[in-house]
Amino acid sequence: MTYLTAPDRAGQFADVVLGYDNFEGYLKDSPYFGALIGRYGNRIAKGRFKLYGVEYRLAVNNAPSALHGGVRGFDKMVWKVANAAVTAQGPRLALTYFSRDGEEGYPGTQSSGLSVNRAESWTDLSQHDRLSFLSEMAAANGSMMFGV
Secondary structure, eight states, X not given: OOOOEEEOTTXXXXXXXXXXXXXXXXXXXXXXXXXXXXXXXXXEGGGEEEETTEEEEOOOSBTXXXXXXXXXXXXXXXXXXXXXXXXXXXXXXXXXXXXXXXXXXXXXXXXXXXXXXXXXXGGGSOHHHHHHHHHXXXXXXXXXXXXX
């Protein structure tokens, strides 16, 4: 999401999204604005760990540690749109991502998913916010980078 308005105490609407104004900004070195973090959230010291006696070496992106999944953590991956719909209750979006064994040095495969629903009434949103959300869903065209 690149734009969403909400009222302040005085009822004045303003953009409340912290992040970039376009999709391309999220593809660069981002400070994890709205990111999906994975496989691990936080730092793993020296970019390595032992599991059942086997040492795994991870991609180090915050020397000397691995941070938030590595150089290409989940925030840099293209997530598949599993479901995108606009209902009477508002927009709904479900995303999935499959991480292969060895990705960024992590052992085993991992299937991840995320569902997002608008909490407030769809009809209470401004026309601009509805169009913004729908255009982003349309631009996804079956898959999207979800660091937003």
